[in-house]
Amino acid sequence: MTIPYPAILVASLAAAAAVYGLGLAGIYALPWFMFFSATAASVHGLWVGTVAALGSVVLLNFYPSNPQDYLVMAFILLLSAYLADQVGHSLRRAHRRAKQLAQIQDVFLQGLELVPRFLSREQLLRELPGMFSQLLRGSQLRIWIPRGAQQLELLQTDPLNTGDLPTPLVRQALGVRQLVWPDMDLARRSPKKPGHPAPGRVGTPGPYELAVALRVRDEPVAVLQFLRGEAWRQEELELFFRLAQTVSRQLEHLQDLELRRLLLKVADQLSAASNKQIVAEVALRHLLSALDMEAGAVMQYVKGTLRGIGWHLPKDLRPALTPLAQALANHQGIAWQAYHSGESHFFENYSAHPTALPELQQLGFETLVAYPVHIRDAMKGRVVLVLGKRAPVAWTRGKKEILLGVERLLSSALERALLEELHQRISRLLTEAWSVPSQQVYAHILEVAVELVPGSEAGSLWVWDGAAYRCRAWVGSGQACEETQDESSFMEWFGLEPAKALSGQPRIRSGQQTLRQGLQANLCLPVGHQGRVLAYLNLDNQHDPEAFAEDSLAVARLFAAPIATLIHELQNRSALEKAALTDGLTGLYNRRAFDLRLQEEFERARRYGYSLSLLVIDLKNFKPINDQLGHAVGDQALVAVARVLAQAQRLGDMVFRWGGDEFAVLLPQTDLEGARAAAGRLLEALSTICFEGFCLSANIGAASFPQEADSAQMLLNLADRRMYDDKKGVG
Secondary structure, three states, X not given: OOOOHHHHHHHHHHHHHHHHHOOOOHHHOHHHHHHHHHHHHHHHOXXXXXXXXXXXXXXXXXXXXXXXXXXXXXXXXXXXXXXXHHHHHHHHHHHHHHHHHHHHHHHHHHHHHHHHHOOOHHHHHHHHHHHHHHHOOOEEEEEEEEOOOOOEEEOOOOOOOOOOOOOHHHHHHHOOOOOEOOOHHHHHHOOOOOOOEOOOOOOOOOOEEEEEEEEEOOEEEEEXXXXXXXXXXXXXXXXXXXXXXXXXXXXXXXXXXXXXXXHHHHHHHHHXXXXXXXXXXXXXXXXXXXXXXXXXXXXXXXXXXXXXXXEEOOHHHHHHHHHHHHEEOOOOOHHHHHHHHOOOEEEOOHHHOOOOOHHHHHHOOOEEXXXXXXXXXXXXXXXXXXXXXXXXXXXXXXXXXHHHHHHHHHHHHHHXXXXXXXXXXXXXXXXXXXXXXXXHHHHHHHHHHHHHOOOOOEEEEEEEOOOOEEEEEEEOOOOOOOOEEOHHHHHHHHOOOHHHHHOOOOEEEEHHHHOOOOOOXXXXXXXXXXXXXXXXXXXXXXXXXXXXXXXXXHHHHHHHHHHHHHHHHHHHHHHHHHHHHEOOOOOOEOHHHHHHHHHHHHHHHHHHOOOEEEEEEEEEOHHHHHHHOOHHHHHHHHHHHHHHHHHHOOOOOEEEEEEOOEEEEEEEOOOHXXXXXXXXXXXXXXXOOEEOOEEOEEEEEEEEEOOOOOOHHHHHHHHHHHHHHHHHOOO
């Protein structure tokens, strides 16, 4: 309701005139003049009220009164003007404050209504300046984003507004949990009453500045900087702080929603990934976008090297970064630190770090993280996630929560993919065993074990051959395996009870326990089958005494049964092959074995450039022994010949029985002269074999590669012809 002040003024003067018309004393006109003076002072101020009071005193002179009454009435009129002015000032101030509070409340309510409409944090921050410019006329809002290494970057909502630097007030707001303004400490010492301008800024020229940090989980994610041309009032300070809290809560809510949406999307795509390369590609694609990174790689420890499972690199950086993403050796850089420690390493100023890789320093990388992906039972980060960017980016708690959530999904998916890869490789081994030579199968077993058992760099496979454990395969740059080891030596090396060896229980040794020069850690897996340890699988690490852990033992145990099956089958196959290639009477290799070994030894001699000689032997005087003394004695004679030939052979020589009374000897690394000398020694040895007056002898033909023959068949034909020439007494 609006008070009719002009009507009060007119009515007061009319009432005073009526008193005058009735001829009453001045005391009866005094209340109306008081109304007039008070109304004038209340509406127009003290000076106008004083003038109205003095005018009223002059008018009272026309009323019948004594001089003393005039003085009293004058005092009363002036006092009423003064009191009315004070009351009016208070009312006007209260009215203005009520109006301001209503406006502030309206702004706050509009802000509460607008803030929840935004569906992403980036959209909310970009739209805040426009929203506040509409709510707070004459105010300007700038938003500063932390970019790591104590740097702040202005969120550009106006393309023309560039090149600005954060003020000291903005940097101060970044480190406190309250609203800050210039001379805030002075304001605390001399607080103003509500409605007054903010302390420390009265009488100073604008623009006036306020700053407050937006915090998500008590961590600053942005700084709001308010600027305007007039001083801030206490009510506005409270408004801005409450609005900042509202925006912070909405940012936290949006961050939680974005994290949940991201994890649901990643989990859905990882569940459909068929191998570890696809798993890595899915994780990198989502992480690079969510964390504002430009390059990344997922690296797995394989045979002493961190090898890239998958990577995503900008086109301009691929020539320089691809070699690093493919393989990172030498145990250098933060990826190796994360592998060894099992802890994540975050950098916002990577180029200044003492262990920074020179390649990344030259490319200008500032933001980097090496995040270990923890596989179950692993003491180390067998898989390391590396992300980076050339520009500085702050590693906020929100970004770390994203990394942690995706790492857990990545860990589960990789564990499943690696286990599937292990089963596939073992299945392939079992399939290939029937189509490749035994020695190649042993090599494949060891290669797969070294590659897939976590922590392995090198290794050897020792297989029982009936008398001792013989080294069948060896991988790595360490000490080569010895030729044979007896059973007691291996049990001493294994170091546990025989029952544990028979049950296939693997064991780990590290540091001084390894006993072998150059080794830091060893995992030994005994392969038991039907009451005997068929083989020992040794896996080694030359650099890290803590290379093997429970995850290594778990994978090694998966190898035990397939390796036992393979070795048992290989030994059975070897026995069958030996039976097929061995003469049943003499135990020497037969004609089928001769045909195989002749070609193999000839190719080997040609490849390595050494001589190969062949002796073809036909016994003399065997027919009389066989015909006259009987076939049993004849068989005894053949066995005696085989024994003499086997005793006379050097290491590496091979003796064969072609059939009947014909034999052959392959002499690797022997020229023609050496072959003839060997033939003389064999003749001398054969002449000692006698049965009831019949003594054996032989016709021998010798030929040599490369002196006389350039093919295996030519070598055989030449030796055979010379044997017949010797039989005929030719030459």
